[in-house]
Amino acid sequence: MNSYLDSLNDAQKQAVLQKDGPMIIIAGAGSGKTRVLTYRIAHLMKQGVDSFNILSLTFTNKAAKEMKKRIASVVGDGEAKNLWMGTFHSVFARILRSEADKLGFPSNFTIYDTQDSVRLISAIIKEMGLDKERYKPKQILGRISSFKNSLVTVRAYFNSADMQEADMHASRPKVGEIYKEYVARCFKAGAMDFDDLLLRTNELLARFPETLAKYQNRFRYIMVDEYQDTNHSQYIIVRALADKFGNICVVGDDSQSIYSFRGANIQNILNFQKDYPDVKTFKLEQNYRSTSNIVNAANSIIAKNKTKLDKEVWTENGAGEAINVMRTISDGEEGRFVAQSIWENQMNNQLSLDSFCVLYRTNSQSRAIEDALRKKGIDYKIYGGISFYQRKEIKDILSYLRILINPNDEEALKRIINYPARGIGATTIDKLTIAANHYKKSIFDVLKYIDKIDLKINAGTKNKLQNFMNMMLRLQIESQTKNAFEIAEVVVKEAKFIKDLEKDGTPEAVSKVENIQELLNGIKDFITDKIEQGEDASLTSFLEDVALATDFDSEKKDDEPTVSLMTIHQSKGLEYLYVYVVGLEENLFPSAMSMSTRSELEEERRLFYVALTRAEKAAFLTYAQTRYRWGKLVDAEPSRFLEEIDDQYLHYLTPKAPEPAINRFVDKSIFEDAPKGIRFQKPIQRKKMERDVAQKKEIVVSSNLKKVSLVSPKMNLFDGDIIAGNIVEHNRFGTGTVLGVEGKGPDKKAEIQFATAGKKKLLLQFAKLKVIG
DNA sequence: TCTGTCGCCCTTTTT
DNA sequence: GGGCGACAGA
Numbered sequence: 195m196n197s198y199l200d201s202l203n204d205a206q207k208q209a210v211l212q213k214d215g216p217m218i219i220i221a222g223a224g225s226g227k228t229r230v231l232t233y234r235i236a237h238l239m240k241q242g243v244d245s246f247n248i249l250s251l252t253f254t255n256k257a258a259k260e261m262k263k264r265i266a267s268v269v270g271d272g273e274a275k276n277l278w279m280g281t282f283h284s285v286f287a288r289i290l291r292s293e294a295d296k297l298g299f300p301s302n303f304t305i306y307d308t309q310d311s312v313r314l315i316s317a318i319i320k321e322m323g324l325d326k327e328r329y330k331p332k333q334i335l336g337r338i339s340s341f342k343n344s345l346v347t348v349r350a351y352f353n354s355a356d357m358q359e360a361d362m363h364a365s366r367p368k369v370g371e372i373y374k375e376y377v378a379r380c381f382k383a384g385a386m387d388f389d390d391l392l393l394r395t396n397e398l399l400a401r402f403p404e405t406l407a408k409y410q411n412r413f414r415y416i417m418v419d420e421y422q423d424t425n426h427s428q429y430i431i432v433r434a435l436a437d438k439f440g441n442i443c444v445v446g447d448d449s450q451s452i453y454s455f456r457g458a459n460i461q462n463i464l465n466f467q468k469d470y471p472d473v474k475t476f477k478l479e480q481n482y483r484s485t486s487n488i489v490n491a492a493n494s495i496i497a498k499n500k501t502k503l504d505k506e507v508w509t510e511n512g513a514g515e516a517i518n519v520m521r522t523i524s525d526g527e528e529g530r531f532v533a534q535s536i537w538e539n540q541m542n543n544q545l546s547l548d549s550f551c552v553l554y555r556t557n558s559q560s561r562a563i564e565d566a567l568r569k570k571g572i573d574y575k576i577y578g579g580i581s582f583y584q585r586k587e588i589k590d591i592l593s594y595l596r597i598l599i600n601p602n603d604e605e606a607l608k609r610i611i612n613y614p615a616r617g618i619g620a621t622t623i624d625k626l627t628i629a630a631n632h633y634k635k636s637i638f639d640v641l642k643y644i645d646k647i648d649l650k651i652n653a654g655t656k657n658k659l660q661n662f663m664n665m666m667l668r669l670q671i672e673s674q675t676k677n678a679f680e681i682a683e684v685v686v687k688e689a690k691f692i693k694d695l696e697k698d699g700t701p702e703a704v705s706k707v708e709n710i711q712e713l714l715n716g717i718k719d720f721i722t723d724k725i726e727q728g729e730d731a732s733l734t735s736f737l738e739d740v741a742l743a744t745d746f747d748s749e750k751k752d753d754e755p756t757v758s759l760m761t762i763h764q765s766k767g768l769e770y771l772y773v774y775v776v777g778l779e780e781n782l783f784p785s786a787m788s789m790s791t792r793s794e795l796e797e798e799r800r801l802f803y804v805a806l807t808r809a810e811k812a813a814f815l816t817y818a819q820t821r822y823r824w825g826k827l828v829d830a831e832p833s834r835f836l837e838e839i840d841d842q843y844l845h846y847l848t849p850k851a852p853e854p855a856i857n858r859f860v861d862k863s864i865f866e867d868a869p870k871g872i873r874f875q876k877p878i879q880r881k882k883m884e885r886d887v888a889q890k891k892e893i894v895v896s897s898n899l900k901k902v903s904l905v906s907p908k909m910n911l912f913d914g915d916i917i918a919g920n921i922v923e924h925n926r927f928g929t930g931t932v933l934g935v936e937g938k939g940p941d942k943k944a945e946i947q948f949a950t951a952g953k954k955k956l957l958l959q960f961a962k963l964k965v966i967g
Numbered sequence: 968t969c970t971g972t973c974g975c976c977c978t979t980t981t982t
Numbered sequence: 983g984g985g986c987g988a989c990a991g992a
Contacts, residue, residue, distance in 0.1 A: 253982095254982095281982070282982080283982050284982090307982090308981085308982090316987095388981085388982050389982090391982085392982095452980075453980080453981075453982095455979075455980060455981085456980085456981060456982075555979070555980075556978060556979055556980075557978080557979085557980085558978060558979095558983095561983095578980095578981085612968095615968095615969075617968070617969090618968090619968045619969075620968085621968080622968090655968095741982090742982070761979085761980060761981090762980080763979090763980045763981070764980090764981085782979090783979095785978090785979050785980080786978095786979085787978085787979055787980095788979075788980090801980080822983080823978085824976090824977070824978080824983070824984095825983040825984080826983090
């Protein structure tokens with residue numbers, strides 16, 4: 195008898211035993227999804243499926259590693275070795291490396307991270323002489339990203355009158371030109387951005403049938419975890435690969451779809467049954483993770499969503515304690531409460547700090563929590579935020595390494611050509627860029643022939659360029675004989691990184707030196723690790739790892755136990771005995787950016803569902819009445835999500851009713867700790883402050899006392915004024931025409947046809963519309 | 968060409 | 983509160 199099967203419940207066992215054909219596993223939170231996936235793969239192998247023929251796509255590399263380990267414990271190390279497991283991005287980066295020449299890319303292509311992409315787009319916008327207020331680099335990148343994720347290539351864009359018209363209407367007629375130039379520049383630089391890893395894979399599979407056939411034959415069994423968060427581009431890849439054998443197993447939970455902002459399409463999971471009519475459906479509904487209070491409370495929240503699959507999560511676990519709700523005066527107080535509560539619970543129950551987790555909606559919220567934990571002497575680790583590899587000093591060193599691998603990497607070159615300072619300024623770089631564009635060569639190539647072409651660069655500067663070039667060429671030669679660690683050491687030395695920083699002597703510089711040291715150690719670890727595993731230990735492989743790694747992937751096991759701090763997005767798939775969800779306030783959670791349409795609000799609600807279902811034993815929900823945002827103190831109202839939880843599962847640690855309304859109209863900053871330096875504010879800022887105060891007064895005078903808070907962005911000046919036919923402007927969707935208005939009071943909605951964003955129904959209360967015609 | 972200061976925008980969320 | 987680009991002056 196297969197012992198591992200005995201540990202599964204009926205539903206789980208059926209899913210594991212289903213071998214062939216398309217299947218979907220709808221897995222509720224905490225229902226043992228990972229176990230099922232792991233055992234299913236192990237079981238396939240036990241039945242004689244070659245591990246070489248199994249592809250498993252996970253959401254993080256860490257999840258892949260974890261799963262591989264667990265499979266190995268069932269079937270043995272050697273057997274598990276050939277399994278292809280990883281994120282979409284890392285698996286297809288690997289495939290693209292071996293097929294790159296077909297697409298005209300070098301096999302050691304660079305992977306641009308978001309920062310590289312934004313910088314390149316900024317440069318293009320500047321070169322094209324466009325207004326960067328109208329063409330905001332980040333927004334343009336967002337648009338290009340959405341093109342790529344829906345497989346709209348440059349050619350497709352220019353073939354689509356609709357798309358061009360949309361950008362015209364949004365007063366950004368040059369978006370297509372920027373897109374075209376961006377793609378060309380990436381190509382010339384031998385670089386792919388994150389979205390390219392998927393788009394180019396699609397290109398590869400579509401243009402080269404024999405390549406498609408090769409991978410179809412190879413990946414006879416395909417599994418996709420977190421299917422609810424796949425985008426169109428990923429969806430098409432999976433469909434193509436599974437087309438021959440049809441052995442496709444997707445796992446997901448529509449209630450936990452939280453990545454639509456990066457193109458995830460919840461329809462992929464909702465429509466799976468339509469895509470594969472002979473699909474077998476399995477539902478894992480028993481939750482083993484949480485108390486019944488938590489499960490039921492979470493169910494009561496998600497019930498408010500309209501778009502969902504039919505599923506009932508239940509548990510046999512005991513009720514446990516009620517979910518605690520805590521109101522505090524300020525975000526600082528919130529942090530202190532969390533720290534105190536963690537400390538007490540840890541002491542009273544003799545727990546490891548690993549049992550605690552603090553979740554927030556935005557990274558910037560971590561600050562107040564950190565301060566409080568530090569003061570209490572509680573160890574913590576922050577996941578996400580600015581990752582180690584994004585720090586300036588680290589990116590600079592990595593840029594040197596990137597150029598050694600791929601000299602055409604434009605972004606890396608521009609970063610370091612004058613860092614550390616060697617007298618090569620913006621003017622010179624501009625000249626080089628122009629020459630490079632003119633000759634259709636990379637800047638590195640132009641530098642190689644700097645003697646032979648006349649760039650009107652004076653002799654002194656030319657000399658500096660040549661010195662730089664000589665150093666890079668020397669490093670390049672060395673990199674052929676040295677391993678990644680050795681070459682990184684040489685780079686640090688040659689470029690005088692540490693020397694310069696040590697001369698500086700400031701605390702920041704000291705910490706930078708430490709970071710560089712840590713990077714070198716990291717490279718060393720990487721190499722030893724890879725050599726031990728018999729895997730690729732090259733510099734290319736290291737750089738790829740860095741580009742695609744998330745914080746979790748690099749986590750070390752032997753670390754001291756710590757409290758975990760992270761965004762809710764990052765917490766997907768994890769579980770903790772005690773979970774603190776902080777900042778349950780309107781405009782923060784749900785985010786002010788995501789409450790103008792029903793679907794946005796539903797995604798925020800799913801996010802809350804994810805947060806709550808991380809908890810095994812106890813959950814704390816906290817909100818503050820005032821909070822520093824952008825360095826300013828602002829008032830906050832409790833999140834609507836608190837109202838949505840069935841009251842019977844809640845325990846209020848503070849009285850539920852907020853303080854009497856009258857107090858809400860006194861300027862608190864007069865009495866409480868005023869923002870630092872307020873007395874030294876410049877006249878202009880003071881004026882702005884006075885204006886703010888004046889506006890507050892006006893609001894108080896002109897509105898219903900009970901409903902309106904001081905600085906609530908909920909105030910909508912146009913409520914009631916909007917009628918069909920109005921032209922309106924929305925800060926995210928751009929301009930649009932009002933088609934109709936329905937509902938009244940807080941439910942009043944307008945249906946608007948936006949030029950770029952399509953048709954939307956917006957709640958006027960939140961939409962912050964400006965009537966312009 | 969370098970350096971320091973000012974002012975703007977920023978904050979959703981991530982591979 | 984902070985990071986980054988623009989701008990001015992050396």
